Amino acid sequence: MAATVTIASGATWQEVAADRQKHRDATIAAIEPPIAEVKGIPQYTIPLAKEFLTAEEISITESPVEKLIPQLAKGELSSTTVIEAFLRRAALAQKAVNCVTELLPTRALERAAYLDTYLKENGKPIGPLHGIPISVKEHIGMKGLDLNAGFISWVGRVGEEDSHILQILYRAGAVFYVRTTQPQSLMHLETSSNLYGVTTNPFNTTLTSGGSSGGEGALVGFRGSCLGIGTDIGGSIRSPAANNGVYGMKPTAGRLPVMGWSATMAGAEHIIPTIGPLSTSLEGCRLFIKTLIDAKPWFKEPSLLPFPWKEEQVFKGKKLKVAVLWDDGVVKPHPPVLRALKEVVEKLKAKPNVEIVEWKPYKHDLAWEIIANLYFVDGANEESEAINASQEPWRPLSKHIIPDNPHVQTHTIPTLWKANQGRDNYRAEYAALWNATSTSQGPNGELEGMVDVILCPAGPGVAPKVDTAKWWGYTSQWNLLDYPALIFPVDKVDAKKDDSKDAYKPRNEKDKFNWDLWEKYGAEGYKDAPISLQLVGRRYEDEKVIQALEIMKEETGLPFVDYV
């Protein structure tokens, strides 16, 4: 294998990018049997699967994790067959929407063969995820593989060992077979870099796949993966999950292992980034998180919290109390989002075991100011250096969040402490709002009968047109508060239902920017785009959020459409 072309070895940024793409293409070309040439990528790429894959491959790759697990455990499907199918569909996804940084056929097939032998010899699966393929966002380090976090100047950094999360999933039986794209700096809600270009949306290639885990979002949406690993500090799991009509969860920080990932701002603890799953099923998300927590990762990684995964059904014999946040008061969501939210709320209102109340937004504009400031307390110096070191150009959304972000500040220690206090005050105020929904007190004065979850938009619209995903508030709000937040698919944009062009007078510049997009493109411009919503719980109530969505799905039949 030739040495990696890097800035340090004297290459230009263009040469580095070309070399990475060449490497990626070689891994795609190595897939057996190869994917035939795709002539012309349609705007709606989902049907390509039927054209290029076998019926068995389609059946396997469209099975959710919970269906594959027992088939693999019983040997009804071999791990090799499963991984071959996903490698092929991932290769096709790359051709369709440019979401892959490299396939890993050699190590994945070796691993699958090992698992198949293990099952034969032992008569039982190696662990709870025996043979399950898992896709991995690039900046989650893998031993011996490049680890560039979207910066051209970082190409040539190599993972020293598999990240902690991969070690646990591996022990549980997972097979890693593909690494996925991310944007320059990891700080976009889209996926656009000078290394790999733009990752587009498989449902409508004029739209973004979202970001920063946009390679994952597109790949899982295309069914080139049934379970992938993303990361999220402002919406980076949730925007791609929402844009591609899949489930995605940002757990509370400190529950899942992150040791071994690579990003700027290591050592910062003002806003804690998180890691979590994207999956074609809710159960896929749940099993992912449960498997990691069952392994007690806190012994190895002392920043993690030793909460066991709680199996207790909290809504047994108890109403689910859902508060609905229609609009964050800063940027009004586009009509399809409000239409889908209304449909879900109306169905829930009819159910006797669900109570619906309203949730008024509380200073979400202030929340954005606080978090947009705390993202880059070194004045974004580290990001700027990482970009500029290669002379690669700044992508539009890197400019949006760094030089054009009026909240970026080079902090001193005293100003940082003051900003942290502002964050903590806001958190306490938001907690007080939640406490105020309490209807009774327990024997020790503890609050009871409070709202369980907040149901709200996942963003100010469906998947945005490329380079227009500028308002993070619908997702970053829950990073600031460190609340667990779960994305789920509801519907798709419908030219008839969503063609509303009601007069609306925007409240501010951000709102105008967003509304103008709707005015300009309308429902036709967002054709076929999935509509997703977000369910949010209180800090550390990750289990409750998942259980609440299980009930909501059962009661309403969510999602209301099929995506593949």
Place this chain on the structure above:
Amino acid sequence: MAATVTIASGATWQEVAADRQKHRDATIAAIEPPIAEVKGIPQYTIPLAKEFLTAEEISITESPVEKLIPQLAKGELSSTTVIEAFLRRAALAQKAVNCVTELLPTRALERAAYLDTYLKENGKPIGPLHGIPISVKEHIGMKGLDLNAGFISWVGRVGEEDSHILQILYRAGAVFYVRTTQPQSLMHLETSSNLYGVTTNPFNTTLTSGGSSGGEGALVGFRGSCLGIGTDIGGSIRSPAANNGVYGMKPTAGRLPVMGWSATMAGAEHIIPTIGPLSTSLEGCRLFIKTLIDAKPWFKEPSLLPFPWKEEQVFKGKKLKVAVLWDDGVVKPHPPVLRALKEVVEKLKAKPNVEIVEWKPYKHDLAWEIIANLYFVDGANEESEAINASQEPWRPLSKHIIPDNPHVQTHTIPTLWKANQGRDNYRAEYAALWNATSTSQGPNGELEGMVDVILCPAGPGVAPKVDTAKWWGYTSQWNLLDYPALIFPVDKVDAKKDDSKDAYKPRNEKDKFNWDLWEKYGAEGYKDAPISLQLVGRRYEDEKVIQALEIMKEETGLPFVDYV
């Protein structure tokens, strides 16, 4: 009531201090019946109680929390009787060792009368701590009372409402009756300020009571309190507990509510200060923590972790595995400490349900460098300003930890992030040592059969001579790692048993400073001083540490002497 004399109102620091002392003395003089004049404070002050208090007062104040609770709940003792006895003994403690900033007779007696009426009218106690007197370190804010954190320039700041912890304890039935001394800056392991002078040790007034919760330590040691609230960022609960022969626990950070305390460095999150109990009994500590956690304080204070207090007995049918750390490898403990540790270890070794292993210190010198640097990441600018604003002199131990501390640095954001990474690396390395004691693995690959607790010294000697408590390593080690740590009394210095003057060649300057003290003063110089030890658990294993000590007490009859 006259307005408080403050620096802001134009007073000198001496005038501010005199006014605070005058206020304190007035609250002491208000106690009924008054404490007679104490003529000459003996070096060993404990017998003063018999001289100045009634037999009933002595009996009440020497009862542990768990004995008082049922008597109060049944009305066998009135809350008024109990609080009167503690007010009297606290007043005497002040005369003996200077540990009080003010008594609160009016509000305490009103509260006690209310509780007595409540019990009569309702036939049941108001909560689990009905009528229990609790002493409070000054910097834990109380509504309407001064809140100076040991700085003369801060006198005149007033608590806006009771701190969160006090609100919960109040609801549980507690009575707050006394506020206690703390050192200038709160960053000493002694208690010496220009507001109130030096708090001495009731067992030997040539020694320090410890700090920074030294008013609590002396008061609880003297039995002027059976349960008090301290705070700890480097040993500030544990040094006073150890020096005064009482129990004291620094829980893992994030378990107990701290909202409403006052200190420098608000907004810092590099090393998290903690709050916790000092008590004449282990059960007092346990009930204190359990009561707070049962009230689910995390709803109001979102930085807290929603772990319920675990009642499950973890050592049922399982050996307690204790690792012994004799010496941190930096500063060798004085002979009485090693003698007491040996006695405990020998007794435990004889027990079939306890396993003893050795624990080698791992770079405790590096640990000190990391934490001594992270204490003051603004270069201690805030402390310096708070001291200098009044022109009060720097106390010797303020100099020791700030200008004479070679690890203090004015950080920038990038150097702070790097220092945080150093901290996290050290934590991961220490966790790996603990993991390496595992003897088996669970079904999900989780580690089992590890060491349960580390048994170690509480400091490099018993209570030090005033102004000599310079080595924090035995306690600050567990703040850096954020491990729960529990102090328990074992024995007292014995001129015969402890007169060892073995030749010892110190390893370094710190070790020499400590050993020279022993050479100079010997057992006679530390006469009557309690000897205490420390039990340490892994992060968040607070319950396990308490249960381990319960077993150790039952097996060995700890403590080996009576203190009053």
